[in-house]
Amino acid sequence: MSDTDSFIEEVTEEVRREQLFKYVRRYGWIAIVLVLGVVALTAYYEYQKATTTRMAQELGDRLVSAIDEEDPAARAKALAVIAPEAGDARIIVDLRRASDLVDAGDTAAAIEVFESVANSGANAAYADMALLKAIILKGKDQDATERDATLAQLAAPGALYRPLAMEQQGLFALSDGNQDKAVEIFTELYQDSEITDALQNRATQMLVALGADVPTVTSLLPE
Secondary structure, three states: OOHHHHHHHHHHHHHHHHHHHHHHHHHHHHHHHHHHHHHHHHHHHHHHHHHHHHHHHHHHHHHHHHHOOOOHHHHHHHHHHHHHHOHHHHHHHHHHHHHHHHHOOOHHHHHHHHHHHHOOOOOHHHHHHHHHHHHHHHOOOOOHHHHHHHHHHHOOOOOOOHHHHHHHHHHHHHHOOOHHHHHHHHHHHHOOOOOOHHHHHHHHHHHHHOOOOOOOOHHHOOO
């Protein structure tokens, strides 16, 4: 290689280095900001994760402490404080609180909580359960027409708590003095394929107590 070519190559290389330094000086801060941003986001994510875990553990500890209270009124009071902070678990906390209020003898407060859950837009598994429990607790102290309409919805084919709602329909029919209707409902309930053994036994006892015929096993089979 001639001295001229060597000189040109050195100059070209120097120009390239100079251009690279210019780019670094001009745009290097962008790379630094990106690196710092990634580090900051990672640190924030880890902080949020640790905070969420800590809060969940603290909430869990408070729930355990509340449930460990021997007095149901004290349990209900402790759960009432926790419920607003329970997030997605609030429905479960409220249902437990309502049950404790029942045990404490505060039926009115329990009904209020159950109705709150029923009207909260929660999943039907919780909302329908709460609504049924509220109806049971109200007993005769509710409008019969509204009660029967609500039970009819809960006892509709395919409803989650159909057998339990039917049982309440039969009991309310009996308390209203409509024995024939009660027998009809308990007979249908006895023959329901989704009924549990315990509920079937209760239906059997009601039919026997009302002097009605209990369907035989063969009558439940297709002809």
